[in-house]
Amino acid sequence: MPAKTDHDKSKPEEAPHYLGHRERLRERFYSAGADALSDYELLEMALFPALPRRDTKPLAKALIKTFGSFAEVVHAPVARLREVEGVGEPAINQLKLIAAAAHRVAKGEVNSRNALSSWNEVIDYCRTSMAFADKEQFRLLFLDKRNQLIADEVQQTGTVDHTPVYPREVIKRALELSATALILVHNHPTTPSSSTLDHARSL
Structure with missing residues (x-):
């Protein structure tokens, strides 16, 4: 087997394919708003912080298939979320944070009204x-x-x-x-x- 040259060692590694996909999703989200994304795409983005080194698209699709919608996913019982392959504590924490934030926002809107x-x-x-x-x-x-x-x-x-x-x-x-x-x-x-x-x- 030929030895690796200095040129081979200095060759930069290719970025994971999902990084470009993430950037495109972010661009659509900020340019066209959340309504431009499907439920699974919005869920993909929501899972970015929990799974920074992983393609979140397959997991997002699996969650939507299991529970039906974005809202049903974030409000799903923790025990049922754990039954979905690939869902760990970081993902569960992120989903429950979103559910809690939605409730807090709704409560804040009520409190701000007359x-x-x-x-x-x-x-x-x-x-x-x-x-x-x-x-x-x-x-x-x-x-x-x-x-x-x-x-x-x-x-x-x-x-x-x-x-x-x-x-x-x-x-x-x-x-x-x-x-x-x-x-x-x-x-x-x-x-x-x-x-x-x-x-x-x-x-």
Whole structure:
């Protein structure tokens, strides 16, 4: 086998093929906006920081195939994310950070408004927080006399079909916050149980 020459040793290594792809995605994102990218392409970009030395396209496509959409991926349970080949802790941390950021942004938008002035605003806010929850939640939105959001709290989390609700605790917390109005929010990943409906009526 011939010995390597100094010329061979000084020859620069070729850059990984995915680096050019990443740059093209970034250019499209900044020039045309997020709407110019498909869900899997946006997910590719979201995974760049978590997987800096790896082509994120195959993993992004696998996640979309498994869960259905960008939103469903970032809100997927950690246990299910781990079932997807190639998903490790860095990727999970990045996805959960995105989900938390989306919730924080939605909450900030509500807090910056004068009030929750319509049911559409309430519904949009709650969808961001709860739409992909895999367990039932009983969430309380505490408002002041101008319908401004004082606090958003998950009081109870239950199984997929039942969440315990305690009216006394709800009233106690409202008094602690000096809230003058309440919005009670309850999601249903499956069909609501009869006991859940009874609790809702009692409240």
